[in-house]
Amino acid sequence: MWKNIVAAPADSILGLTEAFRNDPNPQKVNLGVGVYKDDAGKTPILACVKAAEKLLLERETTKSYLPISGDPVYAACVQKLLFGEDGEVVANRRAATVHAPGGTGALRVGADLLKKFMPKATVWLSSPTWANHKGVFATAGFPLSEYAYYDPATKDVDFAGLTRDLQAIPAGDIVLFHTCCHNPSGVDLDQGQWREIVEIARERGWLPFLDFAYQGFGIGVEEDRYAVEQFAASGLDFLVASSFSKNFGLYNERTGALTVVSPTAAESTVAMSHLKTVVRVIYSNPPAHGGLVTATILSDPDLHRQWLGELAAMRERIVAMRSALVDGLNARGVAGDFSYIKRQRGMFSFSGLSDATVAWLRQHRNIYVVGGGRINLAGLTSKNIDYVCDAIAEALR
Numbered sequence: 463m464w465k466n467i468v469a470a471p472a473d474s475i476l477g478l479t480e481a482f483r484n485d486p487n488p489q490k491v492n493l494g495v496g497v498y499k500d501d502a503g504k505t506p507i508l509a510c511v512k513a514a515e516k517l518l519l520e521r522e523t524t525k526s527y528l529p530i531s532g533d534p535v536y537a538a539c540v541q542k543l544l545f546g547e548d549g550e551v552v553a554n555r556r557a558a559t560v561h562a563p564g565g566t567g568a569l570r571v572g573a574d575l576l577k578k579f580m581p582k583a584t585v586w587l588s589s590p591t592w593a594n595h596k597g598v599f600a601t602a603g604f605p606l607s608e609y610a611y612y613d614p615a616t617k618d619v620d621f622a623g624l625t626r627d628l629q630a631i632p633a634g635d636i637v638l639f640h641t642c643c644h645n646p647s648g649v650d651l652d653q654g655q656w657r658e659i660v661e662i663a664r665e666r667g668w669l670p671f672l673d674f675a676y677q678g679f680g681i682g683v684e685e686d687r688y689a690v691e692q693f694a695a696s697g698l699d700f701l702v703a704s705s706f707s708k709n710f711g712l713y714n715e716r717t718g719a720l721t722v723v724s725p726t727a728a729e730s731t732v733a734m735s736h737l738k739t740v741v742r743v744i745y746s747n748p749p750a751h752g753g754l755v756t757a758t759i760l761s762d763p764d765l766h767r768q769w770l771g772e773l774a775a776m777r778e779r780i781v782a783m784r785s786a787l788v789d790g791l792n793a794r795g796v797a798g799d800f801s802y803i804k805r806q807r808g809m810f811s812f813s814g815l816s817d818a819t820v821a822w823l824r825q826h827r828n829i830y831v832v833g834g835g836r837i838n839l840a841g842l843t844s845k846n847i848d849y850v851c852d853a854i855a856e857a858l859r
């Protein structure tokens with residue numbers, strides 16, 4: 463069957479990891495893939511996760527299937543993270559949450575759900591966006607379009623272009639947003655800008671879909687949910703895809719959730735019924751372990767506090783590496799203003815490095831950066847920061 467079929471291209475980011483792994487040079491540095499690393503260059507298991515797993519090992523009594531929508535305790539925890547401890551949406555039962563395999567699974571469940579009821583919609587993605595957004599929504603059968611987002615000249619959001627584009631999107635289309643820590647640019651919307659976007663959504667009638675893969679990696683767990691809060695307060699329909707890969711370090715446990723928010727509890731019940739039919743035919747019911755770990759942590763005040771501390775440590779290490787990179791380049795007299803790297807949020811930065819520089823760094827210094835110049839700041843450590851700054855300074859000389 464496969465003899466006359468051309469092989470598919472490797473995933474560009476995961477392909478870079480493969481090349482990095484095969485590179486024997488001990489000085490090699492991976493600034494590519496989107497995984498958090500500590501100062502020793504390891505992707506750690508959080509101590510709160512280890513503690514929760516210990517409890518689960520003692521308490522777990524069955525490996526029988528979860529419900530189609532997943533563990534209800536987990537869904538309640540996800541809703542508290544999204545809407546706050548006393549969220550009106552939760553009190554009024556306006557949210558339907560299903561446990562999904564990772565943020566990617568949540569996006570795909572959302573896409574399949576929407577395709578059933580909005581078959582003619584176009585999905586609008588930020589320019590640029592995470593490459594897999596295109597794959598997920600195109601595979602679900604949607605035509606794609608882009609709205610203006612990042613301006614390479616100002617290294618900031620092109621807010622005039624963004625509002626112009628959002629105002630021209632027709633009712634019945636779907637608009638995907640990065641709730642915080644925009645991937646790949648690192649450039650986020652501020653609170654006033656989110657309020658304007660909610661107003662445009664209300665006026666124009668398109669459906670907002672929030673991708674929330676980095677809650678707590680921007681400013682903090684509470685601050686980062688500002689956009690969710692504003693859309694919740696608007697009373698509009700919207701969706702949120704949560705991922706706990708990064709903020710709980712549960713990458714391989716595939717832990718995420720899709721939450722559909724509706725104006726009323728009655729509508730939310732209908733949404734949940736259709737969510738279950740979507741999940742049933744893709745994976746029947748979700749993998750349990752990651753969700754149980756997350757729910758155990760979030761339901762226990764001590765573990766919850768420990769998680770917030772460990773999450774803050776990850777966030778603050780990335781912020782420190784942003785400063786170290788900018789200060790290191792300035793100290794080496796590299797021409798240009800790199801202060802924008804300090805203003806960006808989350809794990810990623812559009813570094814401003816050209817594709818030629820990216821190629822030079824890989825060929826001559828074994829430093830791996832994704833094409834387009836996206837850097838994962840978490841790949842920097844106190845041990846390799848000088849090596850990387852020296853290399854970039856030389857490349858740009």
Ligand code: PMP
Nearest residue numbers: 496564565566592645675705707
């Ligand atoms: N959305 C964005 C913007 C992401 O960066 C990622 C992870 N790279 C995801 C969704 C998917 O997360 P997960 O690994 O949980 O599927």
